[in-house]
Amino acid sequence: MSADPAAPGYAGPGRPVLEVTDLEVHYGLRRRRRRVLQGVSLSVARGETVGVIGETGSGKSTFARAVLGLVHASAGRIRIDGEDVTGYSHRQWRALRRRGVVQYVFQDPLRSLDPDLAIEESLIEPLLVQGVGRAEAVARARRYLARVHLDEDLLRRLPGELSGGQRQRVTVARVLVTEPALIILDEPVSGLDSANRVQVLQILKDLRDSGVALVFISHDLGSVAGVADRIAVLYEGEIVEVAAARTVINAPRHVYTRLLVGSAPTLRSAAADRAGRDALRARLRV
Amino acid sequence: MTPVPEGVPESAVLALRDVRIRDEVNDREIVHGVSFELTPGRVVGIVGESGSGKTLTCRAALGILPEHFVVSGGSIEITGHDIAGLTPARWVDLRGGTISAVFQDPASYLNPSIPVGRQIAEVSRVKKGLNRRAARHRALELLAAVRLRDPELVYGQFTFELSGGMLQRVLIAAAIAAGPKVLIADEATTALDVTVQAEILDLLADLRERTGLALVVVSHDLAVVAQVCDEVLVMRSGEVVEQGPTAQVLYQPRHEYTRLLIDEHEQYGLDRFLDAPAADAPEVDGSGDHLGAGEKELDRVR
Structure with a gap:
């Protein structure tokens, strides 16, 4: 993981991996144009989990999409791992995502995995794209599968043959193989039952402890409270409060x-x- | 509906005794014995994951088991009458008028091309024999009773114009239109935002107090059930693994699975902060005041 001080990408503890300043996003054109995010500023350091909590229509998923370069920011600045990505073209974004510095996990694991690809192929694909050799890629896939407490037997199966909880853990493993500095998670445990939720949340905690920066987006204060160091509350497109998780909940x-x-x-x-x-x-x- | 008279022992409006449900196609028993009694103004909660049999149990009580599923053992009584062998005509009387239900996806129970108000009015016309005018008036009353802010406006609106929380209120209005004694809420707040979920749960609690409505609240979330129920059943794979008064289930769980559900909240949920042990919570002083500043603030608002 890039949290290892010996690793080339390591930039010292506490340095922000994600810095968002005065982010503004609009949807629609001309008279239909409406503001979805306004003045959103948030930074996430290495080894930190920041929860972004908000309800339907609060702009939380738009925030995720803006940080991933999937929607255009009309104002503000986004820096990822020290790199100002604000004015990036599609091509630059694609290159950035391909490097695997920033990764993302969405709610529905079925839709994030190719149904016709065996788990092993899904896991090594992002590495092959980067030019990593097949043997090395397979070795890493196995390593990260173990990291999310899944058995190697699953490598030959198709996503459809796995339970919802297993699929979500495969999605997390797939994100980990590129050893990202920042992971954006949008409702990662919402579709899971109790036992699987606990398992995925524990994996997220371990990741945080290994130095990855996590943004955990959800409508469910309960699951965010369980893993986040800080919580930002989004309401009608603005962050109305950001503080330590304990403070947000107790005061x-x-x-x-x-x-x-x-x-x-x-x-x-x-x-x-x-x-x-x-x-x-x-x-x-x- | 009449308010609950105090001090008078109430007879059960819904009683399940060792109810077993069988899948006749695969010849398997799916639900292995569920028992509870519900008296007016009381709330029973059923917690369990998908496949635990909680929804089948509710459907059996409503006489709407899916095809090939039958009640293969035990008995179900609604206001003292055994439902075994009820004729379809008698069921039509019972549903809505005595026992009613709301489910997870309110939009799928409403006709998208008819204004929602007319659909509520229709219940009063069919069940209560009200004329058009009286039924409309009654529907407006019901929309107000479920705390929709502008009943006149909502009456004429279509499902696509309403949010999930508003739709669920409309469904509750329709469900209570014929004055049932029992309302089954099966994952009725699952798809809603937390603040909206609280609004619906508050509404149900309100109806229970005002009208003596008895409730069966079904949820996958133990905390939701803990919030509103007097008695809790924890189901897993068709079996009731734990049953008792809410406080007993929460504080003296006997089954490992119940403990897992509680642990999830205590380790990964809000409970982690709300009742943190002293060592883990420096801001708690020694005065025995366990409330955080936020709760005190909330106290002040009350």
Whole structure:
């Protein structure tokens, strides 16, 4: 992993891998043009997991897509691993993604794996594209499959023959083979059952500890709270609050964050009661 | 519907006794004995993952088991009447009027080409014999009762114009239109955002208190069930592995699987912070005040 101080890409601890400054994204043209993200600034350091929490329409997936160069930013700056990628052309983005510095995991593992490719082929493909030899690529695929606690037997299977949890772990392994400095995860555990969710979350924690920078995007405060060091709360296209996970949950400042925390079901019942939530909802509507 | 009279022992509006469900094609028993009793104003929760048999159990109680599935053992009683051998006509009476349900994907239960208000009004016309005008009036009342802010506007809207949370409210309005005693909510909040989920759960709690509606809340999420239920059943592979009052299931779980569900919340969920052990939580002082500043703030808002 590039977190190894001896590795060539290592740039010292705590240096931001992702720096987003005043990011603005618009969708639509002319009179249909509307702002989806506004003034979004966020930095993520090596060995840090930052959760981006937001509900439907908050702009959280747009944020992921902007950072991956899949949508065009109308203002602001994005730096990845020290490189200013803001004005990159399609070709430059493709080259950057091909280098594997930044990788991404989306919710639906079935759609991120080619259904007709054996798991092994899926895993080594990004390495072959980079020009790594087949033997070396296969060795790395095996190494990272073990890293996500999957058996080597799976290498010969097709994605359709795996369970949802296994598929999502294969997707994570596929992301890891290029040894990225930054991984963007958009709802990575939302489709999984309890046992698989725990496993994937633990893998993410281990990755963080090995020095990778993670952006964990989700609508589910619960799963983000479990692994994030810091949490940024997106509401109507703006980050309304960013702080240590513990602070966001125990001392939320923005009204929306308070409602969010007060609404999230926990075993000890939500942090707010019905009347408390009603009061917050009323304030949010003003 | 009438409010729950206090102090009077209530008879069960829904009672399942050792209910078993069999898949006749594959000749396999899928649900291996579910029992619970639901009295007015009470809430029973069923937790389990897909394939645990929780939805089949609900469908059996509604008399809508998929083809080839049969109740092969035990009994189901709705307001004291055994449902075995009910005629289709009797079922039509019972559904909506006595027992009703809402499911995960509200849009698929509504006709996309008819305004939602008319679809709610239709329930009152068919079930209660109201005329057009009275049915419309009743539908508007129901839309207000499920706390939709502009009932007149929503009445004339189509499904595509409404958000998931609004649609689920419309479905709940339709489900309670004929004044049922029992409402089954099967993953009814699963597809919704957290704040919207809380709105729907608050609404159900509200209906239960105001009207004595009894609820069966089915979810894959133990925390959702913990929030609203008096009694919890934990199901796995067709078996009830744990059953008891909510507090007992949460604090003295006996089955390993229940413990797994609890651990997930405590290690990876919000509970990690809300009830953190002292060593892990420097900001907690020694005064025994375990509330974080955020909760105090929320207290202030209450």
